[in-house]
Amino acid sequence: MPTGHASANEARWRGAVAVLDRLRREPGSTRAALARDLGLASGTATEITARLRELDLVTETAAAASGRGRPTSVLGPHPAGPLVLVAEIRHEDWRVGVAGLDGRVAVLDADRHAHRPAAVLRAVAAVADGAVDRWGRRVRAVSVVVAATVRDGRLVQASTLGWGPVDLTALAPPRGLPLLVGNDATLAGVAEARSGAAAGAGTALHLTVEVGIGGTLVVDGRPVAGATGAGGEFGHLPFGDPALRCPCGARGCWDLEVDGRAVARHLGEPPPEDPRSHLRAALARPGARDAVERITRALGTGTAGLVNALDPEVVTLGGLAGPLRRHARAAFDAAFADGLMAFRRAAPPAVRDAVHGDDGALHGAAAVGLDEVISERGLAAWAADRAG
Amino acid sequence: MPTGHASANEARWRGAVAVLDRLRREPGSTRAALARDLGLASGTATEITARLRELDLVTETAAAASGRGRPTSVLGPHPAGPLVLVAEIRHEDWRVGVAGLDGRVAVLDADRHAHRPAAVLRAVAAVADGAVDRWGRRVRAVSVVVAATVRDGRLVQASTLGWGPVDLTALAPPRGLPLLVGNDATLAGVAEARSGAAAGAGTALHLTVEVGIGGTLVVDGRPVAGATGAGGEFGHLPFGDPALRCPCGARGCWDLEVDGRAVARHLGEPPPEDPRSHLRAALARPGARDAVERITRALGTGTAGLVNALDPEVVTLGGLAGPLRRHARAAFDAAFADGLMAFRRAAPPAVRDAVHGDDGALHGAAAVGLDEVISERGLAAWAADRAG
DNA sequence: CTCTCTATGCTCGCGAGGCGAGTTTATTCG
DNA sequence: CGAATAAACTCGCCTCGCGAGCATAGAGAG
Structure with missing residues (x-):
């Protein structure tokens, strides 16, 4: 309705x-x-x-x-038009930028951080406050993207960051600006669907491999975010070995089959400190070839399952998912085709590498922030603001 | 956007x-x-x-x-207001009805059928034509629901019906009425989300067990139907044993772990002719208790995985999923909780039995048909029709 | 039985957006 | 330099939604 x-x-x-x-x-x-x-x-x-x-x-x-x-x-x-503040908090660094109506992001400041939530939030908030001082009411929304599971504007699980639950509402600067908080994989998917490898697709599935698997289904440019905004955690579908307990609390998670932890396990090595760089390194290690092939098959099989269930027009691969597929293309393609329902095999959705690269999440954050501004409510508020 | x-x-x-x-x-x-x-x-x-x-x-x-x-x-x-024709084609019978603006469906005719597509379509079309003769332009849309995978208005896989690909466009009666075709599980989910056990939920997940598992994610009353309308085939996510090949063409499908075929397998019996009634019978068979518990665990685990991935506010169980859970409540609850990500366990979505029963799909078909009628375009057409 | 009270429905002038026919304007081509 | 052309502008018209003020149908009170 x-x-x-x-x-x-x-x-x-x-x-x-x-x-x-x-x-x-x-x-x-x-x-x-x-x-x-x-x-x-x-x-x-x-x-x-x-x-x-x-x-x-x-x-x-x-x-x-x-x-x-x-x-x-x-x-x-317009050079004096509305702006959206965007902030990205990643594994080891953060960035704050500002976007105009065309969605182009200009980075204002960026820095590395030492994994202490309060300090990161302070640094980000300082830049945001500076931007609001400078541009005043031209700033219409704050859109924050974090490498973590987000629920109702709160960060509930951040294995990548090593953070516990964190409330991000402290980032809403004065003047009651709307604060949008999103997951990095979700917003990267939005960017791909709007202006990337899935541009024009009504239904697009984005999958990204970093530590585990993240992603999102994007329908008509909007992520299917679920009731609390925590949708898209495809890495915690039980595609894997039910005997393995995942740090998330569930078991048999797909996550555990696809990232650096899986490579180490297949090689009989101890779990890596940083699964992401372990995986990246494995792509270049001749001795890890079989292990990489094996996790690529797991990626292909799971992707096919999601295609069966969600019926996207295009699948985009972000993070290390693209390189993984490239390194073991035959393995991916075979597992993908084998996992599809037969009637889909004649015309399966295209599986493409994401094109936004490291900026995807930031661009996606700008996009959803602009949705707020370029809306009937947003424009009415903008007009009222300058009239009164 | x-x-x-x-x-x-x-x-x-x-x-x-x-x-x-x-x-x-x-x-x-x-x-x-x-x-x-x-x-x-x-x-x-x-x-x-x-x-x-x-x-x-x-x-x-x-x-x-x-x-x-x-x-x-x-x-x-209004007694002379617009109408939507609804038709349902199930495993062994069909029904044709008509719905007014309040969504109430009056059944016009129904019959059993002998699994021959052409004959069923002829019978349904005859009733539909009769309705159009009787009500003329008051009939604004035809909404058909079939127990099969639907893609772009075509039936592409109907293991339940035992049909091959069938083009349903023959059901669009004269005068170029819009024809909507939907899957039974999808539309039953729509009915639950609009006026059933998930009423009021922004994001609702419906799962139903008949032969295999069907379902849909419903966001704001609309099913997330995918690019071709074949979304919601959750039964073909690889939650199961990768060694098992599914009739759909994929392997390890959840389908195979939850229905009558799974019960038979666990009991060492040959695959049943009619998995649905086999499962229904098993629920009453003392000797099948362990097998029923086992498939109920598979239902709970998969449901939890989907909750992780899709973050619904409510889960509704249709078909035999409700009875299954009731017969092995402890097994379901334990598997469900165990499969959830830890942060969800404090406030997991409610899992409720569907309330529309056998009429869910038909009610859902009426609902999506009415969406067409009660829309700016639909009303403009209605007004133009009686002006000209 | 009548008066008063009250929530609701109706009338009407106003302002706003979109439309389309007719007019004007800035360019290119011959 | 004038004809052709594509686009922008003007203006009267339509319809919708708004809100102030008025009308109305019942319930309660005396």
Whole structure:
């Protein structure tokens, strides 16, 4: 069922949202193309763009001449337009950046950290506060991405970071800005689905291997986040050996079959300190070839299972999943095909390497932050803000 | 990202959609309650209801007096309002019914069948054609539910029915009515999420055991159907023994661990002709107790894995899954808890028996059919139809 | 039985967005 | 330099939603 009723105060921004959304999807669009694609009457296009210009949301600059007829203009983000603060907290470092309406992220500051939550949050909050001081009300939302399981804006399990539960609401700077918190794999998946290897796909599955397996299903550009935001923990599906207990508390987790811990186990070595670099190293170790092949098969089989269950149009592989598949392509392909339901084999979904690389999560964070800004509610608030 | 632009011609039905949607969610609402809940000005409520009455979409009848003040009226579906044809094709029988705006289904005809696709389709189509002859343009959509894997409106795998690929588009009666085709487990899940054991949950997981396991994830009342509509085939996740080949073509499928085939295997018996009734019988067989417990554990473990991965607010159990859990409650609960990630154990999602019973799929089919009718596009078409 | 009270419905003028026909404008091509 | 062309602008019109003020149907009180 549709989502309910929006007041007329918000509904009046429908046209503006449509235009800004399209602008985000296809940056550098001309106004003429835009009106054509959205089916707007030319008068309507004039009105909407005028309104958006008035509100410092877009600029119009002369387009390169393209033939006969009156030249059109190119729409772009306004230099005084709304901004989204994005922050990323990873295994060993953090970054804070700022994104404009086009989704481009400019990094403001970054540093390594020593795994102490309070100190990291302080450092990140300081940069965020500085940004709010500098840009004031132009900052409309804060979007934080962490390498951890996130639930209701709280970090509940961060094996990678080695953190316990941490409340991130301290990152919401003054002035009651909306705070969005997301998992790194989830937001990297969003980035791939919107402007990466799964662009254009209605349903996309993203899988990433770092320590264990993370991922997300993205439907129409939005992650299927579950009731508490902790969806996408595909690594804790029991695809593996039921005798193995996972640090997450469950058993037989897929996680344990695919990362550096699995390689070490298959080689009869003790569990590695840092499973991620252990796996990366294993890709170059001739002696680890069989072990790498074995975990690649586990990756392929599980991926096929998820394709059976979720029916994505495209699967994107992030982190070390891409390199893994590349190093043992035949093993992956065979396991993948073998794990598919027969009727899917004729036209299985494409499995592609992610293209956003290390910036995927940050780009995804910017994207979901902008969703907030470029929405009927968000634009109504922006307009009210500068009127009052 | 929002779904794009709707023309003004469609946008003008926003208010009407909001009202009809609420009416569907809370049948028997008074007009006053409706205006309050949707935040409509009293004048707006007057206008919208007048418009809806004008179009034969709702009726207003005097409400039971409830105290002081001017009495309000109760809104209900109009007796000359739009209808959705629903058809269900099951293992051994079929049903065709018709639903009004309140989602209530009246069965028009039903019969057993002999597993011959062409004959079944002919019979169903005949009833549907009769309905269209009788109600004409009042019939706005045809929603078909089949006990089979459905892909792009085509039936691609029907182990239950014993059918090969079948194209169901023959069921779209004349006049180009929209045809919706869905899987039975998927639509039963929709019914539970909208008006059943998962009512009110934003993210609900439905699992059902018949022959194998079917199900669906339902987000905001809509099934996560995947790229081709074949999502929700959770039974073909490799939770089981990788040595076992599944009729679907994959191996290690969860399917094989939970239904009548699994019981027979555990008892050292040959595979049953009809796994569904074999399982039902096993529930009453003292000698099958261990086997039933074993498959119930497999159900619990897999359910926990899906909870880890998808993070539903509620899990609903349909078909024989409910009875299975009831017969071996301790086994289910232990396996479920053991399979959860530790941080989920404090507040795991409720696991409830489905309440729609055998009618779930049919109710779900009516619901998704009505989504089509009660939409800006659908209402615009309805209005245009009676104007022209 | 009538008066008062109250929650609700109705009327109507207003403002806003989108539409489309007709007009104007900036370019390129001949 | 003028014709052709594609795009932008103007303006009257439509419909929706809003909200203030008015009308109304019952319940309770006397």
